[in-house]
Amino acid sequence: MKIANKEISAESLVREALEKVKKYADYNIFTFVNEEGALKKAKQIDAAISRGEKVGRLAGVPYALKDIFLSREGDTTASAHILEGCASPVTATAVEKLEAEGAIMIGRTNLDAFAHGSSTENSYFGPTLNAYDKERVAGGSSGGSAVAVALNIVEFATGTDTGGSIRQPASFNGVYGFKPTYGTISRYGVVAMASSLDCIGFFTRTPEDMDLLMSIASGQDPKDMTTLPDYYNLSTGSNAAASPIDANPPARTIGIVKDFDNDAVDINIRNALKEKCELLKSKGYEIVELEMPVLRYALATYYIIQPAEVASNLSRYDGVRYGFRSEKSGGLNELYENTRNEGFMPENKRRIMIGNFVLSSGFYDAYFLKAAKARTLIIKEYEKAFQKCDFILTPVSPNPAFKLGEKVNDPVAMYLEDLMSVSLNLAGVPGLAIPAGFAPDGRALGLQLVGPRRSDKALIEFSKELR
Amino acid sequence: MKYIPTIGIECHVQLSTKTKLFSEVDNDARGKEPNSCVSPVCYALPGMLPRLNGKAIRYAIRAGKAMNCEINASSRFDRKHYFYPDSPKGYQITQFYHPIIGAGYVELPSGTRVRIHHAHLEGDAGKLTHFDTYSLVDLNRVDTPLIEIVSEPDIHSAKDAHDYCKELWRLMRYAGVTYGDLYNGNMRFDINTSLAPEGADALGTRTEVKNLNSFRSVERAVEYEIKRQTKLLEAGEKVLQQTLGWNDAAGVTTGQRSKEEAKDYRYMPEPDLPPIRLSAEFIAEELADFPLMPNDYRERFGGTIAADVLEVLLDYPELMCKLGEIDEANVVLVSNLFSSVLLAEEKSAEYLNDLPSAADLNQLAEMNARKELSSTATKEVFMKLFDPQMKGRGTEQIAKELGLIQENDLSALAAIVDVVLAKPETKKAQDDFRAGEEKVIGFLVGQVMKESHGKANPSAVQEILRKKLS
Numbered sequence: 001m002k003i004a005n006k007e008i009s010a011e012s013l014v015r016e017a018l019e020k021v022k023k024y025a026d027y028n029i030f031t032f033v034n035e036e037g038a039l040k041k042a043k044q045i046d047a048a049i050s051r052g053e054k055v056g057r058l059a060g061v062p063y064a065l066k067d068i069f070l071s072r073e074g075d076t077t078a079s080a081h082i083l084e085g086c087a088s089p090v091t092a093t094a095v096e097k098l099e100a101e102g103a104i105m106i107g108r109t110n111l112d113a114f115a116h117g118s119s120t121e122n123s124y125f126g127p128t129l130n131a132y133d134k135e136r137v138a139g140g141s142s143g144g145s146a147v148a149v150a151l152n153i154v155e156f157a158t159g160t161d162t163g164g165s166i167r168q169p170a171s172f173n174g175v176y177g178f179k180p181t182y183g184t185i186s187r188y189g190v191v192a193m194a195s196s197l198d199c200i201g202f203f204t205r206t207p208e209d210m211d212l213l214m215s216i217a218s219g220q221d222p223k224d225m226t227t228l229p230d231y232y233n234l235s236t237g238s239n240a241a242a243s244p245i246d247a248n249p250p251a252r253t254i255g256i257v258k259d260f261d262n263d264a265v266d267i268n269i270r271n272a273l274k275e276k277c278e279l280l281k282s283k284g285y286e287i288v289e290l291e292m293p294v295l296r297y298a299l300a301t302y303y304i305i306q307p308a309e310v311a312s313n314l315s316r317y318d319g320v321r322y323g324f325r326s327e328k329s330g331g332l333n334e335l336y337e338n339t340r341n342e343g344f345m346p347e348n349k350r351r352i353m354i355g356n357f358v359l360s361s362g363f364y365d366a367y368f369l370k371a372a373k374a375r376t377l378i379i380k381e382y383e384k385a386f387q388k389c390d391f392i393l394t395p396v397s398p399n400p401a402f403k404l405g406e407k408v409n410d411p412v413a414m415y416l417e418d419l420m421s422v423s424l425n426l427a428g429v430p431g432l433a434i435p436a437g438f439a440p441d442g443r444a445l446g447l448q449l450v451g452p453r454r455s456d457k458a459l460i461e462f463s464k465e466l467r
Numbered sequence: 468m469k470y471i472p473t474i475g476i477e478c479h480v481q482l483s484t485k486t487k488l489f490s491e492v493d494n495d496a497r498g499k500e501p502n503s504c505v506s507p508v509c510y511a512l513p514g515m516l517p518r519l520n521g522k523a524i525r526y527a528i529r530a531g532k533a534m535n536c537e538i539n540a541s542s543r544f545d546r547k548h549y550f551y552p553d554s555p556k557g558y559q560i561t562q563f564y565h566p567i568i569g570a571g572y573v574e575l576p577s578g579t580r581v582r583i584h585h586a587h588l589e590g591d592a593g594k595l596t597h598f599d600t601y602s603l604v605d606l607n608r609v610d611t612p613l614i615e616i617v618s619e620p621d622i623h624s625a626k627d628a629h630d631y632c633k634e635l636w637r638l639m640r641y642a643g644v645t646y647g648d649l650y651n652g653n654m655r656f657d658i659n660t661s662l663a664p665e666g667a668d669a670l671g672t673r674t675e676v677k678n679l680n681s682f683r684s685v686e687r688a689v690e691y692e693i694k695r696q697t698k699l700l701e702a703g704e705k706v707l708q709q710t711l712g713w714n715d716a717a718g719v720t721t722g723q724r725s726k727e728e729a730k731d732y733r734y735m736p737e738p739d740l741p742p743i744r745l746s747a748e749f750i751a752e753e754l755a756d757f758p759l760m761p762n763d764y765r766e767r768f769g770g771t772i773a774a775d776v777l778e779v780l781l782d783y784p785e786l787m788c789k790l791g792e793i794d795e796a797n798v799v800l801v802s803n804l805f806s807s808v809l810l811a812e813e814k815s816a817e818y819l820n821d822l823p824s825a826a827d828l829n830q831l832a833e834m835n836a837r838k839e840l841s842s843t844a845t846k847e848v849f850m851k852l853f854d855p856q857m858k859g860r861g862t863e864q865i866a867k868e869l870g871l872i873q874e875n876d877l878s879a880l881a882a883i884v885d886v887v888l889a890k891p892e893t894k895k896a897q898d899d900f901r902a903g904e905e906k907v908i909g910f911l912v913g914q915v916m917k918e919s920h921g922k923a924n925p926s927a928v929q930e931i932l933r934k935k936l937s
Binding site: 069070076078083086088089090092117187188189191192193195196222223224225226248251294308311312315316317318320321322336356359360361368372413 | 519
């Protein structure tokens with residue numbers, strides 16, 4: 001609005017953002033800085049405004065793009081060696097929608113290669129540092145995007161969330177991070193991690209910004225057959241749960257998951273959760289304890305389905321048509337082996353191996369099929385829970401940001417980061433990470449609001465109650 | 468010992484949809500540069516998602532109906548993984564667990580029924596061309612929609628294998644789902660052959676000969692495999708379970724790989740495509756204009772058209788469809804014109820798409836029946852019906868313009884005969900005939916024909932001559 005009202009020019013906003021990019025260079029947030037393109041667009045927008053033309057709802061707003069979205073601005077690397085130098089001829093639907101409203105991409109942000117990870121340490125370009133403590137991780141996989149918003153370099157950033165990759169880094173850096181209902185935002189043009197779990201979402205500093213971005217980016221896309229029919233902008237926005245289109249009464253009952261309140265969870269996070277519950281009670285909400293025993297199987301289920309889809313989706317990176325190709329590529333098998341061996345990070349390879357194992361004949365029924373059944377139980381568990389409450393409030397992860405290098409050599413410890421976040425992706429329900437103050441040592445704390453499918457708008461609206 | 472061969476056949480049919488199965492790019496790469504019919508979905512750019520072509524679903528419904536198959540109300544896609552440069556995604560999108568077409572059967576001309584196990588939709592792979600030190604990849608064929616038809620092992624002879632493949636080819640073309648161009652690989656056959664001693668319960672070890680693209684090669688490959696396997700078994704040796712290729716020039720099957728090293732395709736449900744759900748109404752609507760199939764025509768024309776002519780004509784759905792519009796009384800003549808005149812033409816394939824109207828053909832047959840056109844004249848007028856300069860004018864007009872209509876008026880003919888008989892140069896012939904020399908009648912008929920400028924009906928002329936000379 002300030003830009004459209006000529007209080008401030010798009011160009012000055014973009015220049016300010018580009019300066020901050022330089023100032024915070026040591027955080028290793030960006031894999032590509034769009035200096036030329038961003039300035040050019042800012043000037044076009046300023047010129048359009050001075051001519052009195054109508055401009056989009058995001059005109060001149062600087063944003064950061066997780067380097068996993070395809071667009072014609074900068075190569076899309078997914079922070080992976082194997083995609084180095086991969087210029088895209090197409091633009092992701094989500095990016096197209098943002099740009100059509102006048103948003104200006106300042107840079108592409110760092111991530112765990114192919115979004116495999118919970119710390120951004122698996123990036124080919126090295127880790128991104130936490131916004132509040134440079135010795136700690138940014139979280140992941142969308143670490144760069146979270147830190148770019150937390151350090152106020154940009155107004156918002158895009159992310160992808162397959163098992164917590166938006167919500168966990170949002171909570172590690174004290175910003176809002178939203179994973180919508182599966183199928184709300186088109187995945188077209190976003191490098192796939194695990195197709196049945198991947199969700200596109202955003203990092204913002206306010207729920208209001210989140211709502212605006214969702215109203216712009218959501219919607220059915222013929223290019224992504226898994227997108228849901230438009231619903232977000234048809235929602236009333238009252239914090240009513242079950243069916244947002246119906247004029248249901250506002251949310252009154254908030255559930256907390258009994259299983260998540262134990263000694264394995266950091267005391268600061270448990271306290272933050274208690275505080276928020278007290279706040280809600282004081283506002284007249286009822287807090288109910290939920291038994292959701294099936295969620296105990298969520299992590300195991302996730303680490304079967306996700307690697308299976310990962311292994312499948314990564315099959316296309318073979319050095320034949322684009323991206324990196326090994327120097328050692330005499331014969332066909334040699335080309336495949338060396339390109340994939342040199343081009344993938346160790347975590348990528350780990351998931352390819354797990355995925356191919358659970359899909360191999362003789363193991364499919366015991367692993368993949370069983371996991372698919374467990375997934376159905378998890379979906380039902382959430383359906384049951386939402387008969388007892390309107391929304392659920394839980395931790396995002398068992399702990400706040402950990403030290404760089406603390407978990408890199410312990411994959412299972414790293415996977416446990418996803419304990420409370422992955423069940424949402426398996427069930428396809430929306431989850432919003434909200435800031436929840438700071439630990440005494442200055443680390444950001446976050447909590448997660450969970451709603452039924454398609455309650456996205458109401459969920460974001462409700463989060464204002466917890467500010 | 469006598470061995471009974473058992474054969475099952477898998478057939479890949481390329482569908483003639485305008486665009487590919489999973490993206491909106493040209494599906495017809497005939498005569499086009501390599502890698503010119505390729506979308507980012509085809510070459511597997513990161514972030515690309517398959518978009519299902521609804522037309523391919525409709526074609527699958529039609530193909531299923533042609534084979535008397537169940538159309539499944541719910542079906543789904545799966546990924547079949549393997550690494551090879553003809554597969555840019557690293558997997559083929561196919562239907563492994565829940566195919567769209569269920570069980571059915573195909574009836575051969577001999578009456579033998581071959582049951583269909585199922586048929587599924589899938590995307591085709593690209594094509595590699597190998598050179599000394601390198602290979603080239605052409606992705607034009609990637610994601611061309613295919614239906615893979617899997618038969619039950621109901622075939623027991625090379626002849627039936629041939630007939631089954633040919634009948635499938637006919638069915639798919641009658642249903643209008645493929646160009647059916649075998650030379651260009653629109654239909655490809657894999658044959659599974661095994662031998663078991665007569666009376667045995669269990670089937671023998673089978674071999675699979677892949678990628679046959681003609682009915683003749685199917686027949687020869689089956690014959691060859693039966694002979695080869697018989698020889699092995701009679702020598703007390705074992706048949707190896709193998710995938711084989713067919714060398715058409717040498718007439719032998721060649722080892723490709725043994726099944727022991729069979730690949731593990733790691734099938735997985737395709738998460739990028741929701742399940743296909745078809746309502747009974749949708750299926751019925753798609754089949755509302757379903758055309759007649761070869762067996763319908765066999766039933767209809769079996770008593771009218773000679774069996775061998777009918778089997779030839781059945782290769783051409785356009786001709787059968789036209790015959791269906793012809794009046795019952797004219798079917799024999801028109802079918803003969805189709806089989807012995809039209810199909811003998813060099814350019815017959817071009818003519819098939821633009822056949823004369825049923826009205827013109829009916830009129831032609833009727834003029835022939837009324838003896839207004841001789842059989843030679845009938846053929847001549849028939850071919851003129853394809854001539855772009857003439858075809859619009861109608862049968863009768865064309866016949867008139869060409870002066871081909873025969874004089875059948877007996878009194879007019881008698882007058883001409885009288886003129887000829889009055890000529891002195893025919894005197895000797897008349898005498899000879901009266902003296903019993905039969906063959907001079909031909910000379911006299913010829914003279915009358917000449918006098919009538921060829922329009923007289925020769926048999927009527929002969930009749931009049933005989934009367935007058937008796």
